[in-house]
Amino acid sequence: MGEGGRPARGVRRAGAWLWHAVAPHSHDSADKTDAALESSSRGLRVLAVSFAVLMATAAVQAVIVGLSGSVALLGDTLHNVADALTAVPLAIAFSVGRRAATRRFTYGYGRAEDLAGIVIVLIIAATAGLAGYEAVRRLIEPQDIRAVGWVAVAGVAGFLGNEWVARYRIKVGREIGSAALVADGLHARTDGFTSLAVLFGAGGAALGFPLADPIVGLVITAAICFVLRDAAREIYHRLMDAVDPRLVEQAEAVLRTVEGVRHVGSVRLRWIGHALRAEVEILVNHDLTVVQAHAVAVEAEHRLIHDLPRLRAATVHTDPYGPAGADHHAPLNTHRIT
Numbered sequence: 001m002g003e004g005g006r007p008a009r010g011v012r013r014a015g016a017w018l019w020h021a022v023a024p025h026s027h028d029s030a031d032k033t034d035a036a037l038e039s040s041s042r043g044l045r046v047l048a049v050s051f052a053v054l055m056a057t058a059a060v061q062a063v064i065v066g067l068s069g070s071v072a073l074l075g076d077t078l079h080n081v082a083d084a085l086t087a088v089p090l091a092i093a094f095s096v097g098r099r100a101a102t103r104r105f106t107y108g109y110g111r112a113e114d115l116a117g118i119v120i121v122l123i124i125a126a127t128a129g130l131a132g133y134e135a136v137r138r139l140i141e142p143q144d145i146r147a148v149g150w151v152a153v154a155g156v157a158g159f160l161g162n163e164w165v166a167r168y169r170i171k172v173g174r175e176i177g178s179a180a181l182v183a184d185g186l187h188a189r190t191d192g193f194t195s196l197a198v199l200f201g202a203g204g205a206a207l208g209f210p211l212a213d214p215i216v217g218l219v220i221t222a223a224i225c226f227v228l229r230d231a232a233r234e235i236y237h238r239l240m241d242a243v244d245p246r247l248v249e250q251a252e253a254v255l256r257t258v259e260g261v262r263h264v265g266s267v268r269l270r271w272i273g274h275a276l277r278a279e280v281e282i283l284v285n286h287d288l289t290v291v292q293a294h295a296v297a298v299e300a301e302h303r304l305i306h307d308l309p310r311l312r313a314a315t316v317h318t319d320p321y322g323p324a325g326a327d328h329h330a331p332l333n334t335h336r337i338t
Contacts, residue, residue: 042172042175042176043090043094043172043173043176043178043181043274044091044094044095046168046169046172046173046181047087047090047091047094047181048087048091049168050084050087050165050168050169050188051084051087053161053164053165054080054081054083054084054161054162054165054188055081055084056161057080057157057158057161057162058077058080058081058084060154060157061073061076061077061080061154061157061158062077064147064150064151064153064154065077065154067146067147067150068146068147068148068150068151069146070151070198070201070202070205070213071134071135071137071138071213071214071217072135072151072197072198072201072202072213072214072216072217072220073151073154073155073198073201074131074134074217075130075131075134075135075194075217075220075221076154076155076158076191076194076195076197076198076220077158078127078130078131079127079131079191079194079220079224080158080161080162080191080195082123082124082126082127083162083165083184083187083188083191085123086119086120086123086124086184086187087184089115089116089119089120090113090116090120090181090184092112092116093112093113093115093116093273094113096109096112097109097110097112097113097273097274107272107277108272108273109273110271110272110273110274110275111272111273112273113178113179113238113273113274114179114235114238114239114273117179117183117231117234117235117238118235120183120184120187120231120235121183121228121231121232121235124187124224124227124228124231125228127224128221128224128225128228131217131220131221131224132217132218132221134217135214135215135217135218135220135221136214136218138213138214138217139211139214139215139218142210142211142214148202148205148206149202151198151201151202151205152198152202152203154195154198155195155196155197155198155202156195156196157195158191158192158194158195158198159192159193159195159196160192161192162188162189162191162192162195163188163189163192165185165188166185166186166188166189166191166192167185168185169181169182169184169185169188170182170185170186170189171185173185176274176310177271177274177275177276177309177310178273178274179234179235179237179238179271179274181274182234183230183231183234183235184231186227186230186231186234187227187231190223190224190226190227193223194219194220194223194224197216197219197220197223198216198220200212200216201213201215201216201217204216238271241270241271243269243270243271243276247269247276247308247309248267248269250307250308251267251269251278251280251304251308252264252267254303254304254307254308255267255280255282255300255303255304257303258282258296258299258300258303259296259299260284260285260288260292260295260296260299261282261283261284261296261300262282262283262284262285262321263282263283263321264280264281264282264283265280265281265282265283265317265319266279266280266281267279267280267281268280272312274310275310275311275312276308276309276310276311276312277311277312277313277314277315278304278308278311278313278314278315279314279315279317280300280304280314280315280316280317281316281317281318281319282296282297282300282316282317282318282319283318283319283320283321284296284318284319284320284321285320285321285322286320286321286322286323286326293318294318296318297316297317297318298316300314300316301313301314301316
């Protein structure tokens with residue numbers, strides 16, 4: 001998963017910029033749809049690969065759970081199975097999100113990812129509840145664990161499998177702007193560290209302290225709860241149309257560089273699936289013709305699409321700048337929310 005060196009990246013970026021400058025290009029709906037479809041295709045590939053890796057890891061651990069009776073390893077195995085199963089709602093969401101917009105769903109189906117995120121949060125919560133229940137039950141009714149060495153091996157295997165999946169999901173999720181995929185990657189990362197906790201349970205059992213196993217099970221439950229909190233926050237922000245304030249600042253900075261823009265008004269950004277949409281207001285000289293003002297708006301959208309990561313479209317509203325004392329929105333003032 002390593003990246004190339006800085007000089008190589010710089011050469012690639014310079015080459016891409018040069019090609020973009022001299023090659024014909026456009027920003028029509030077909031181009032934007034192609035970009036969205038490519039993002040969804042990458043997401044589906046990530047889900048397929050990570051599902052296979054996690055299910056293989058969980059299968060190995062399940063066999064060792066049967067041999068050892070370790071409740072800590074059971075909790076870790078359940079967590080890995082749940083993490084693998086979260087790929088199912090996400091895959092459905094990525095597939096649904098590829099559909100074209102309709103007259104009913106005028107913004108398309110990108111929000112399906114947010115619904116999938118809710119399902120993922122519920123799966124994580126159920127996993128925490130089941131793992132915690134088993135750990136408490138084993139505290140009340142202690143049992144010796146067997147095949148301690150194999151339990152330790154299973155813990156290491158769980159860590160390696162989950163960490164690889166976490167890096168893969170988080171990397172691609174951030175590249176395509178999918179909050180649900182990033183949340184799923186964070187879930188996998190914590191799974192990896194909880195797998196390492198299984199080693200402590202195995203070590204305690206080997207030293208004659210059988211309660212170490214259910215205690216580690218409770219620790220794993222607590223770790224799952226922390227993942228639940230982070231994933232829920234990530235999905236909540238998407239559902240509430242939250243964006244990184246730096247993106248808003250970046251959009252404002254881009255708009256100020258557009259020739260003809262005298263002032264930048266409100267800037268609103270929202271995520272639709274793993275793509276951004278923008279609604280912005282700019283002020284232009286009041287004596288411009290409609291055609292001239294429209295040209296400024298088109299250039300503003302053009303700049304935003306190029307300079308703002310994962311922006312698919314922008315609605316640019318032009319307002320007249322001047323003459324002094326004029327209120328061009330007077331009929332709307334009583335309708336505006338302050």
